[in-house]
Amino acid sequence: MSRPRFVFGIDSLQALHLAMQFASATLEESRDQLEWLGQKDDLGLPRFLPNLPKPQQDRLERIIEREVGRVYAVAQLRDAGKSKKTVRRRTSR
Numbered sequence: 001m002s003r004p005r006f007v008f009g010i011d012s013l014q015a016l017h018l019a020m021q022f023a024s025a026t027l028e029e030s031r032d033q034l035e036w037l038g039q040k041d042d043l044g045l046p047r048f049l050p051n052l053p054k055p056q057q058d059r060l061e062r063i064i065e066r067e068v069g070r071v072y073a074v075a076q077l078r079d080a081g082k083s084k085k086t087v088r089r090r091t092s093r
Contacts, residue, residue, distance in 0.1 A: 021048055 007022050009015030024045045027034060036044040049060055 017048070020045060 005022065005026075007015055007019040009018050024043060024047075027043055027045075034041060034043060036042055049057060049064075051057075052060065
Protein backbone atom coordinates (compact mmCIF):
# COMPACT_ATOMS: atom_id res chain seq x y z
CA MET A 1 0.00 0.00 0.00
CA SER A 2 2.55 2.55 -1.05
CA ARG A 3 0.31 4.75 -3.17
CA PRO A 4 -3.34 5.78 -3.17
CA ARG A 5 -5.86 3.59 -4.94
CA PHE A 6 -8.89 4.99 -6.69
CA VAL A 7 -12.32 3.39 -6.66
CA PHE A 8 -15.11 4.50 -8.96
CA GLY A 9 -18.83 3.83 -9.04
CA ILE A 10 -21.79 4.91 -11.12
CA ASP A 11 -22.78 7.19 -8.23
CA SER A 12 -21.36 8.30 -4.89
CA LEU A 13 -23.12 5.56 -2.92
CA GLN A 14 -21.69 2.78 -5.08
CA ALA A 15 -18.24 4.40 -4.96
CA LEU A 16 -18.41 4.50 -1.14
CA HIS A 17 -19.61 0.89 -1.00
CA LEU A 18 -16.77 -0.28 -3.26
CA ALA A 19 -14.18 1.81 -1.40
CA MET A 20 -15.20 0.27 1.93
CA GLN A 21 -15.03 -3.24 0.43
CA PHE A 22 -11.58 -2.48 -0.97
CA ALA A 23 -10.35 -1.01 2.33
CA SER A 24 -11.61 -4.01 4.25
CA ALA A 25 -10.04 -6.50 1.83
CA THR A 26 -6.73 -4.61 1.82
CA LEU A 27 -6.55 -4.45 5.62
CA GLU A 28 -7.57 -8.11 5.98
CA GLU A 29 -4.77 -9.13 3.61
CA SER A 30 -2.15 -7.26 5.63
CA ARG A 31 -0.48 -9.46 8.19
CA ASP A 32 -0.24 -6.61 10.71
CA GLN A 33 -1.86 -6.85 14.14
CA LEU A 34 -4.96 -4.69 13.74
CA GLU A 35 -6.91 -3.09 16.57
CA TRP A 36 -9.93 -0.76 16.55
CA LEU A 37 -11.35 0.75 19.74
CA GLY A 38 -9.69 -1.92 21.83
CA GLN A 39 -10.97 -4.82 19.72
CA LYS A 40 -8.20 -6.89 18.19
CA ASP A 41 -8.77 -8.27 14.70
CA ASP A 42 -11.98 -6.25 14.33
CA LEU A 43 -11.67 -3.43 11.84
CA GLY A 44 -14.99 -1.87 12.68
CA LEU A 45 -15.95 -2.07 9.01
CA PRO A 46 -19.20 -3.68 7.94
CA ARG A 47 -19.23 -6.98 6.11
CA PHE A 48 -20.98 -6.95 2.78
CA LEU A 49 -23.00 -9.80 1.36
CA PRO A 50 -21.91 -11.09 -2.04
CA ASN A 51 -23.97 -10.15 -5.05
CA LEU A 52 -26.17 -13.20 -5.47
CA PRO A 53 -29.44 -13.84 -7.29
CA LYS A 54 -32.38 -12.39 -5.34
CA PRO A 55 -33.71 -15.67 -3.83
CA GLN A 56 -30.28 -16.64 -2.47
CA GLN A 57 -29.61 -13.13 -1.19
CA ASP A 58 -32.99 -13.08 0.59
CA ARG A 59 -32.23 -16.46 2.18
CA LEU A 60 -28.80 -15.31 3.34
CA GLU A 61 -30.28 -12.12 4.82
CA ARG A 62 -32.89 -14.17 6.73
CA ILE A 63 -30.15 -16.39 8.15
CA ILE A 64 -28.15 -13.37 9.29
CA GLU A 65 -31.20 -11.68 10.83
CA ARG A 66 -32.10 -14.87 12.70
CA GLU A 67 -28.55 -15.17 14.08
CA VAL A 68 -28.43 -11.49 15.07
CA GLY A 69 -31.73 -12.00 16.92
CA ARG A 70 -30.24 -14.95 18.82
CA VAL A 71 -27.14 -12.99 19.83
CA TYR A 72 -29.31 -10.06 20.93
CA ALA A 73 -31.58 -12.33 23.01
CA VAL A 74 -28.60 -13.93 24.77
CA ALA A 75 -27.17 -10.47 25.52
CA GLN A 76 -30.50 -9.33 26.97
CA LEU A 77 -30.71 -12.41 29.20
CA ARG A 78 -27.15 -11.89 30.37
CA ASP A 79 -27.81 -8.22 31.15
CA ALA A 80 -31.03 -9.09 32.97
CA GLY A 81 -29.09 -11.57 35.12
CA LYS A 82 -26.47 -8.95 35.95
CA SER A 83 -29.06 -6.36 36.95
CA LYS A 84 -30.74 -8.84 39.31
CA LYS A 85 -27.42 -9.51 41.02
CA THR A 86 -26.69 -5.82 41.52
CA VAL A 87 -30.03 -5.05 43.18
CA ARG A 88 -29.62 -4.97 46.94
CA ARG A 89 -32.27 -6.68 48.91
CA ARG A 90 -33.29 -5.46 52.33
CA THR A 91 -33.00 -8.00 55.06
CA SER A 92 -34.75 -7.75 58.37
CA ARG A 93 -32.58 -7.93 61.46
